[in-house]
Amino acid sequence: MACMALSGMKDRYVHGSSEKEQRRLALMNKLINQACLRALDPGGEEFVLDVGCGTGEFTRAIARCLPGSSKVIAIERDPAQLATAVDRALADQEADLVDFRVGEAAFLPLRQNEMGRFDLAHTRFLLEHVNNPLSVVETMFEAVRKGGRIVLADDDHDTLRLWPEPPGVMDAWRAYFETYRKNGNDPFVGRKLVQLLHQVGAEPQKNTLVFYGGCAGMREFKGIVHNLYEVLGGAAEEVIQAGLMSEKKYIDALYALRDFSRRPDAALWYGISWAEGMKPRYK
Numbered sequence: 001m002a003c004m005a006l007s008g009m010k011d012r013y014v015h016g017s018s019e020k021e022q023r024r025l026a027l028m029n030k031l032i033n034q035a036c037l038r039a040l041d042p043g044g045e046e047f048v049l050d051v052g053c054g055t056g057e058f059t060r061a062i063a064r065c066l067p068g069s070s071k072v073i074a075i076e077r078d079p080a081q082l083a084t085a086v087d088r089a090l091a092d093q094e095a096d097l098v099d100f101r102v103g104e105a106a107f108l109p110l111r112q113n114e115m116g117r118f119d120l121a122h123t124r125f126l127l128e129h130v131n132n133p134l135s136v137v138e139t140m141f142e143a144v145r146k147g148g149r150i151v152l153a154d155d156d157h158d159t160l161r162l163w164p165e166p167p168g169v170m171d172a173w174r175a176y177f178e179t180y181r182k183n184g185n186d187p188f189v190g191r192k193l194v195q196l197l198h199q200v201g202a203e204p205q206k207n208t209l210v211f212y213g214g215c216a217g218m219r220e221f222k223g224i225v226h227n228l229y230e231v232l233g234g235a236a237e238e239v240i241q242a243g244l245m246s247e248k249k250y251i252d253a254l255y256a257l258r259d260f261s262r263r264p265d266a267a268l269w270y271g272i273s274w275a276e277g278m279k280p281r282y283k
């Protein structure tokens with residue numbers, strides 16, 4: 001725990017942990033968890049680690065795929081986020097499914113007999129929010145056993161395309177991800193996931209894009225656009241205060257995005273970068 005004081009506390013999770021943000025996370029999990037589970041394909045693992053678990057929905061979705069004897073540990077830095085993860089698990093009568101622990105991704109609060117034992121270490125949408133993603137992947141590499149899997153899923157903000165393009169929205173999107181750079185984070189970390197795996201000594205095994213888009217006519221479409229709306233809306237103050245876009249232009253862009261969600265010809269294209277590596281068996 002002493003390490004936590006020295007750790008990357010200067011990393012700032014731009015979205016925070018308000019009730020509104022936690023509702024957004026719940027919506028996002030509902031929209032993408034099945035596709036992310038298909039990519040992850042859990043099942044054989046008995047000891048699993050999820051780093052930066054947020055409100056824990058995806059950790060529990062993973063845990064449900066595993067044998068009854070398995071153990072899943074989830075790490076989250078923000079106590080408010082973790083409290084909601086525990087409450088949501090309790091409400092779904094899954095209190096024992098996951099061991100939720102408060103802690104810092106680069107200094108995992110694991111016991112000595114847990115380190116180097118995990119069959120799978122997973123993280124989603126965390127590396128984009130830390131100043132030193134490599135150190136997080138290093139700790140995940142340390143945590144898995146030889147032959148274990150390390151799975152990284154994260155954003156490359158450049159993959160977003162909306163068509164017909166609503167006026168101002170791509171400018172607002174770019175201003176939003178410029179706040180990442182301002183905070184020392186990397187909005188394009190998604191494209192670097194395989195390189196990060198290689199850098200820590202893992203053997204890359206697979207990469208893919210998990211589709212997180214949709215079009216008019218799809219049941220989920222309004223939810224997908226709403227998530228984007230909430231992401232941009234939640235960052236409004238930071239974007240405007242940093243002078244990255246004027247308040248008027250930003251708000252106009254949000255209105256344009258809302259109108260876009262009602263168009264009969266609208267399409268949103270986005271891919272979550274996803275990569276898997278293995279800790280070498282013989283090194």
Ligand SMILES: C[S@@+](CC[C@H](N)C(=O)[O-])C[C@H]1O[C@@H](n2cnc3c(N)ncnc32)[C@H](O)[C@@H]1O
Nearest residue numbers: 013052053054076077078081104105124125129
């Ligand atoms: C976008 S949320 C993703 C949550 C979850 N992985 C998911 O996909 O639903 C990112 C989470 O990472 C947490 N986080 C940010 N920096 C962290 C760090 N250095 N160590 C641990 N958790 C961190 C945030 O508090 C937030 O809950």
